[in-house]
Amino acid sequence: MQRLAGRSAFITGSGAGIGRGIARALAREGASVAIVDVDETRARQTAAEIDAAGAGRALPIACDVADRGAVFDAMQRFVSHTGRLDVLVNNAAYFHYAPLVDMPEAIVQKMIAVGLLGALWSTQAATPPLIAAGGGSIINLSSVAVSFSIRNAAVYTSIKGALDALTRQQAVELAAHGIRVNAIAPGPVETPGAGSVIDAQGWQARRARTPLQRLASVDEVGAAVAYLVSDDAASISGVTLKIDGGITIVGP
Numbered sequence: 001m002q003r004l005a006g007r008s009a010f011i012t013g014s015g016a017g018i019g020r021g022i023a024r025a026l027a028r029e030g031a032s033v034a035i036v037d038v039d040e041t042r043a044r045q046t047a048a049e050i051d052a053a054g055a056g057r058a059l060p061i062a063c064d065v066a067d068r069g070a071v072f073d074a075m076q077r078f079v080s081h082t083g084r085l086d087v088l089v090n091n092a093a094y095f096h097y098a099p100l101v102d103m104p105e106a107i108v109q110k111m112i113a114v115g116l117l118g119a120l121w122s123t124q125a126a127t128p129p130l131i132a133a134g135g136g137s138i139i140n141l142s143s144v145a146v147s148f149s150i151r152n153a154a155v156y157t158s159i160k161g162a163l164d165a166l167t168r169q170q171a172v173e174l175a176a177h178g179i180r181v182n183a184i185a186p187g188p189v190e191t192p193g194a195g196s197v198i199d200a201q202g203w204q205a206r207r208a209r210t211p212l213q214r215l216a217s218v219d220e221v222g223a224a225v226a227y228l229v230s231d232d233a234a235s236i237s238g239v240t241l242k243i244d245g246g247i248t249i250v251g252p
């Protein structure tokens with residue numbers, strides 16, 4: 001049985017990588033999905049792929065989540081298309097790794113604007129239609145990077161730590177409306193974005209350090225999100241679910 005039949009999900013940064021895996025997973029469970037991406041070509045390709053697979057309906061929406069007005073416009077467009085909103089996934093991020101002292105201001109501003117402000121604007125835009133639907137679910141993409149000190153990742157991990165705090169905060173604030181808020185913390189996942197900051201040696205080192213000796217795929221992250229936003233997880237709110245093959249519990 002499809003667990004998300006009749007539901008609709010707005011997924012940011014879903015033209016590629018983990019967001020694309022999440023969109024495919026939710027569509028397979030019957031949801032209508034908004035493929036929201038700053039890269040319009042990617043959004044169109046992913047939506048076409050989902051439609052061609054006959055796995056639910058996908059609407060591509062070109063939108064920069066750092067632009068609050070554009071996020072509200074995109075949300076309105078999707079909700080008028082589907083008639084309702086049940087799920088928001090805050091997934092979009094911009095990657096750059098460097099020692100904090102060397103980080104150019106423009107890059108720091110962009111990372112925060114996409115990764116943190118984008119999640120705040122999307123949550124603001126999603127809350128009224130989620131309440132109107134009688135409740136729903138929000139997922140924030142955190143990272144296991146929050147549990148470590150990762151070389152050159154001070155800005156990235158600061159943003160992810162903030163998303164964990166946002167998750168706890170909103171899980172309590174929105175509970176009265178039947179809205180559950182959870183975070184997913186993947187370990188290293190091979191995607192275009194992560195590939196821009198991790199080289200082949202880095203991937204190999206991460207695989208070797210992982211107790212399961214394998215890295216999660218984007219589809220495995222998608223499967224976890226599909227569970228968390230479904231009624232099977234009706235009592236789960238405020239958690240950060242790690243999908244990391246055990247990498248964060250390895251002792252010294």
Ligand SMILES: NC(=O)c1ccc[n+]([C@@H]2O[C@H](COP(=O)([O-])OP(=O)(O)OC[C@H]3O[C@@H](n4cnc5c(N)ncnc54)[C@H](O)[C@@H]3O)[C@@H](O)[C@H]2O)c1
Nearest residue numbers: 013016017018038064065093141143188189191192193194
């Ligand atoms: N890949 C990993 O190893 C990993 C691990 C832990 C957490 N995460 C998190 O998962 C999420 C997805 O990561 P990924 O590796 O798939 O990234 P990715 O860069 O491969 O894909 C991100 C997508 O977001 C889009 N995007 C970028 N800026 C945007 C903006 N301003 N507005 C709308 N869309 C925008 C990109 O065009 C791209 O399609 C991020 O939040 C990331 O921090 C990734």
